[in-house]
Amino acid sequence: MAALLEVEGIELAYGEVAACREIAFAVAEGEIVTLIGANGAGKTTTLRGVAGAMLPRKGRIAFMGQDITRLPPHERTLAGIALVPEGRRVFPFLTVRENLEMGGYKFRRDAAKVRGLIERMMDMFPRLRERHDQRAGTLSGGEQQMLALSRALMSEPKLLCLDEPSLGLAPLVVQEIFKSIRAINAAGTSVLLVEQNAQYALATAARGYVMQTGAIVASGACADLRLDERIKEAYLGRK
Amino acid sequence: MPDLLSLVVQQTINGVYLGCLYVMVALGLTLIYGVMNQINFAHADFVTVGAFVALFTMTRLATKMLGMPEVAGYLLSIVFALGAGALLGLAVNAAVFAPLRDRGDELRPLIATIGVSVLLENGQLALFGPIPYQFDSPLAKETLRFGKIFFSLQNVLVVAVSAAAVAALYAFLKFTFLGKALRAVSQDRETSGLMGINQSFLIGLTIVIASALAGMGGALLGPGLVLDPFAGATVIVKAFAIVIIGGFGNLAGTILAGILVGIIEAFTIQYLGAGLIDLVVFVLLLTMLVVKPTGLIAERREENV
Ligand SMILES: Nc1ncnc2c1ncn2[C@@H]1O[C@H](COP(=O)(O)OP(=O)(O)O)[C@@H](O)[C@H]1O
Ligand SMILES: [Mg+2]
Numbered sequence: 001m002a003a004l005l006e007v008e009g010i011e012l013a014y015g016e017v018a019a020c021r022e023i024a025f026a027v028a029e030g031e032i033v034t035l036i037g038a039n040g041a042g043k044t045t046t047l048r049g050v051a052g053a054m055l056p057r058k059g060r061i062a063f064m065g066q067d068i069t070r071l072p073p074h075e076r077t078l079a080g081i082a083l084v085p086e087g088r089r090v091f092p093f094l095t096v097r098e099n100l101e102m103g104g105y106k107f108r109r110d111a112a113k114v115r116g117l118i119e120r121m122m123d124m125f126p127r128l129r130e131r132h133d134q135r136a137g138t139l140s141g142g143e144q145q146m147l148a149l150s151r152a153l154m155s156e157p158k159l160l161c162l163d164e165p166s167l168g169l170a171p172l173v174v175q176e177i178f179k180s181i182r183a184i185n186a187a188g189t190s191v192l193l194v195e196q197n198a199q200y201a202l203a204t205a206a207r208g209y210v211m212q213t214g215a216i217v218a219s220g221a222c223a224d225l226r227l228d229e230r231i232k233e234a235y236l237g238r239k
Numbered sequence: 240m241p242d243l244l245s246l247v248v249q250q251t252i253n254g255v256y257l258g259c260l261y262v263m264v265a266l267g268l269t270l271i272y273g274v275m276n277q278i279n280f281a282h283a284d285f286v287t288v289g290a291f292v293a294l295f296t297m298t299r300l301a302t303k304m305l306g307m308p309e310v311a312g313y314l315l316s317i318v319f320a321l322g323a324g325a326l327l328g329l330a331v332n333a334a335v336f337a338p339l340r341d342r343g344d345e346l347r348p349l350i351a352t353i354g355v356s357v358l359l360e361n362g363q364l365a366l367f368g369p370i371p372y373q374f375d376s377p378l379a380k381e382t383l384r385f386g387k388i389f390f391s392l393q394n395v396l397v398v399a400v401s402a403a404a405v406a407a408l409y410a411f412l413k414f415t416f417l418g419k420a421l422r423a424v425s426q427d428r429e430t431s432g433l434m435g436i437n438q439s440f441l442i443g444l445t446i447v448i449a450s451a452l453a454g455m456g457g458a459l460l461g462p463g464l465v466l467d468p469f470a471g472a473t474v475i476v477k478a479f480a481i482v483i484i485g486g487f488g489n490l491a492g493t494i495l496a497g498i499l500v501g502i503i504e505a506f507t508i509q510y511l512g513a514g515l516i517d518l519v520v521f522v523l524l525l526t527m528l529v530v531k532p533t534g535l536i537a538e539r540r541e542e543n544v
Binding site: 051052053072073074077078082083085089091092093094098101102103105106108151152155 | 416417419420422423426427429430431432433434435436437438
């Protein structure tokens with residue numbers, strides 16, 4: 001398997017204070033990889049670094065063999081990276097349809113393509129079709145998560161990054177979202193999944209990395225990570 | 240009492256006319272604030288530049304060099320002022336605002352707008368001198384009369400052009416991909432970047448639109464101003480008041496507040512005297528700040544831009 005994303009020793013900081021140090025991991029073509037860890041471990045920061053919302057002050061990021069370390073976020077989207085941000089961050093005063101259009105911004109000169117993609121998203125989540133003319137801010141949490149996920153897919157990414165898609169959602173909705181994530185992956189999109197819900201994450205991904213206070217402290221196949229005593233204790237809530 | 244009625248109608252017409260002028264100036268301020276959370280202190284000077292460009296387009300270029308009739312010359316001057324505003328916005332953004340923005344702090348761009356203002360004012364002072372210019376609109380002489388109600392073609396033109404500009408702006412924001420992207424940037428800057436939206440480009444576009452409106456506003460306002468290099472400053476204070484009353488960054492609120500302030504001004508002139516206008520407007524402003532600090536219609540956290 002060829003490496004799609006390679007992160008090599010990046011350091012990310014807010015102001016002077018480093019939030020993540022020496023972060024190194026990879027996502028191969030077609031893989032689901034998860035990044036787990038407690039609140040404040042630096043998972044969101046790492047994803048923002050991958051998506052370009054923050055530029056690293058050390059290290060290197062390569063995507064499809066190209067160095068993207070200094071690339072601004074909108075150019076990373078063009079290159080094929082999409083992020084579903086923590087807290088969903090739908091545009092509250094744009095309608096559901098307009099939110100999807102923004103996700104497909106890079107295809108803006110091809111109206112037919114954007115329409116076709118929107119239809120596909122609405123087939124995947126019929127709830128979005130019902131609410132297509134409604135402002136996104138008026139949707140429920142689960143609907144907003146579906147919208148945020150669809151919006152990210154509108155750019156036809158090669159790598160889909162998800163930051164805590166289960167946060168604050170009812171278990172049934174979480175199941176629906178994770179089912180979609182697996183389907184998206186089966187259709188060929190690689191996934192980088194950040195979760196506090198380690199149980200779900202380790203059941204969905206093939207490989208995982210464990211983060212603690214701004215560093216990666218363990219990594220391996222999810223099947224092994226699930227058996228690791230320390231991880232069981234810290235993140236899976238059972239001995 | 241038909242006399243009272245026609246008086247009320249007359250002052251309402253005057254007020255809407257004034258309000259449209261204010262809206263043309265205030266829209267750009269609110270647009271820039273809505274998209275980039277920044278106050279542009281040079282906005283007034285873009286209005287002044289627009290007024291001077293219009294004056295010279297009409298008196299030198301159109302009527303003298305091209306031999307156009309006065310009215311056509313004035314109409315052409317409005318287009319030129321719009322273009323000059325847009326170009327000035329483009330240049331100032333490229334030379335000053337964009338480089339500072341890329342360095343990522345907030346205070347410097349703000350101070351830079353003051354610097355640009357000083358530069359434009361003194362540049363115009365050097366070019367045009369301190370003595371006010373006479374800027375007569377040929378349309379101001381053409382008055383229409385309905386019973387006791389009078390208005391000029393200049394009034395009609397200002398209201399029509401303003402309405403067209405507002406309609407075009409709304410259509411742009413509502414129906415075009417770029418317009419929607421502009422709203423997305425104003426709602427969530429970071430997330431808009433994740434969509435592949437180039438924020439620097441859209442912020443530049445916002446500044447260009449705002450400056451074009453200011454330039455055109457200058458051409459429409461010019462005939463009503465004492466036109467010297469500092470002329471814009473006389474309307475900008477009211478424009479700021481309107482932007483605050485309307486709820487910073489709120490387009491619909493700004494339009495409503497602009498018309499409202501225009502009408503209040505017209506009635507103040509009629510009943511209290513012209514000297515009290517600023518007092519009345521600022522009492523209104525302070526009342527708003529106390530009673531409804533989020534602006535006229537911002538209470539539902541209305542969409543900005
Ligand atoms: N905007 C910010 N400004 C300053 N520090 C931040 C900011 N966001 C996160 N941090 C700090 O960075 C560290 C990592 O946070 P984060 O990446 O959000 O962790 P996680 O997503 O794993 O919960 C934390 O110590 C947090 O306090
Ligand atoms: Mg997080």
